[in-house]
Amino acid sequence: MKVLHITPHLGGGVGKAHAAIQGATDPTVERAYYLLEEPRDRRYADLIEQAGGRLHHAGQGVSLAELIEDADIVQIEWWNHPRLYHLLATTALPPMRSLFWAHVSGLFAPYIPTGLVAAAGRFLFTSPCSLQAPEIEALSDTVRARLGVVGSSFGFEYGRTADEMPAGGASSAVAYLGTVDFVKMHPAFFDIIDAVDNADIRVSVWGGFDAEGEPARRARSMRHPERVRLEGQTADPRAALQAAGIFVYPLREDHYGTAENALIEAMSLGLVPVVLANPAERAIVTDGVNGVVAADPDDMAGRLGRLLAEPEERVRLSAAARTTARDRYQPRRSAGLLEEHYRALVGEPKMRIDFAGVLGSKPVDWFLSMQQRDRESGGGRMFAAGGALSKGSIDHFLATFPDDPALLALSAR
Missing domain, CATH: 3.40.50 (Rossmann fold)
Structure with missing residues (x-):
């Protein structure tokens, strides 16, 4: 054929x-x-x-x-x-x-x-x-x-030795990878991180950005700017995500995306996805089963804080996220x-x-x-x-x- x-x-x-x-x-x-x-x-x-x-x-x-x-x-x-x-x-x-x-x-x-x-x-x-x-x-x-x-x-495939296995939910590190622009990223992204009730939260934001653009300005004007690090573009998204345990992925409700590569790749590495209740994300993540689906930015900030305080829950959701990626996205x-x-x-x-x-x-x-x-x-x-x-x-x-x-x-x- x-x-x-x-x-x-x-x-x-x-x-x-x-x-x-x-x-x-x-x-x-x-x-x-x-x-x-x-x-x-x-x-x-x-x-x-x-x-x-x-x-x-x-x-x-x-x-x-x-x-x-x-x-x-x-x-x-x-x-x-x-x-x-x-x-x-x-x-x-x-x-x-x-x-x-x-x-x-x-x-x-x-x-x-x-x-x-x-x-x-x-x-x-x-x-x-x-x-x-x-x-x-x-x-x-x-x-x-x-x-x-x-x-x-x-999703990514990975080896079975201890060195090759991703950290998954065992890590409390938080990552975002994707478009660093409010054309897709939710404009409340930095407000969400600011509002998390955990002084130790640190978020690595991966993706190309304009140093004088709106997201960079919003990051600099945060109440807790030390919580976010704009890492820039990466040629190796797997390595960028590998050490994190949580994937925070708040997108604007009218974004044009559908398959969401970064989300599925993160789940395949065992990162616990934390998303908003948009149609594309809800087709991938089931709340409480293989990740967290928040109703709005305030809810996301609260639930992200609780997730950081509950390592056993992170490990459970991490395993389910990895299984979803393995079984459905091949x-x-x-x-x-x-x-x-x-x-x-x-x-x-x-x-x-x-x-x-x-x-x-x-x-x-x-x-x-x-x-x-x-x-x-x-x-x-x-x-x-x-x-x-x-x-x-x-x-x-x-x-x-x-x-x-x-x-x-x-x-x-």
């Missing part, structure tokens, strides 16, 4: 997921990847090639139409990337058996166009929380029968689920999809299609920042289509 993946790139979480899945793929499945951007960081691209995947990118002049015609399944890695919209809406693509794998939740902006979900041969999400979106719940039974969930985040499991969808889809005829009719024909249509619910409610986070080229932001679209008059007019509002 030949599967062609169309993806904007193979960086970040998408590249990491496919490097793992390629290594766990059944030998009867041949995977090729068509990248819309030439790889800048080849780390995951190289791993995919070493595991047998074939890589092409748009700049090589390879015929995408021929690759599609040769493929049994065309898997489109979906998120709100302007180049992906452009390819689908402006290119005369041949008929295909299409499978979309969404790497955003769709619960908040960026939304997933429901017309795209209905038009796809199969549409897969990376978390069951996406099935709770009102637009998805309102789809017909026929369309919902073509939906599925395949996880894209996987590349071979996701590879197997994908292959089940391939086998079901390969018996169906190839279909031509009118992507322009589904997504719109112009960049402003594509941008607004993923902001629709926010637009109807008066704007919301339509132009959310988080860095000039934050995923699918107005700045990202303008960087791709710098002379588009409708986008320029929209950004000037």
Whole structure:
């Protein structure tokens, strides 16, 4: 079976997921990847090639139409990337058996166009929380029968000697690893740490940050600034997490994440997750079973303090967190689920999809299609920042289509 993946790139979480899945793929499945951007960081691209995947990118002049015609399944890695919209809406693509794998939740902006979900041969999400979106719940039974969930985040594996085993819940050290920006991190992050009733709490915050940005300023203005250390970006997240026992992970309630790589990696090392009751996190962490799910920032501060004072509870939750990661978040499991969808889809005829009719024909249509619910409610986070080229932001679209008059007019509002 030949599967062609169309993806904007193979960086970040998408590249990491496919490097793992390629290594766990059944030998009867041949995977090729068509990248819309030439790889800048080849780390995951190289791993995919070493595991047998074939890589092409748009700049090589390879015929995408021929690759599609040769493929049994065309898997489109979906998120709100302007180049992906452009390819689908402006290119005369041949008929295909299409499978979309969404790497955003769709619960908040960026939304997933429901017309795209209905038009796809199969549409897969990376978390069951996406099935709770009102637009998805309102789809017909026929369309919902073509939906599925395949996880894209996987835990670390570790050895069995004493030196190789992570500290897990035995340690009272606290860590955060992820986006150090309030576009995803909860704006009360530093207030939570300040409010914990334990003078000995120390939190290592891993992730790139702007020394003059808002999170760094908030850290400096804490009542107890000694409690937080901004460590910066790490090339070795496993080593960054290895000595900690608690993973504090408060995200804003309308964040766009879904699979939450850092959370699952931390759990695989036995760190006890402490999260807020957002849909994506609740799909991974069960309160009192394999971690702590707090109702709000005040509740998180109180429960984090109690967890620090209860080493036996930390050890119990640590073991359950590690078991969850081991049993539910493995590349071979996701590879197997994908292959089940391939086998079901390969018996169906190839279909031509009118992507322009589904997504719109112009960049402003594509941008607004993923902001629709926010637009109807008066704007919301339509132009959310988080860095000039934050995923699918107005700045990202303008960087791709710098002379588009409708986008320029929209950004000037």
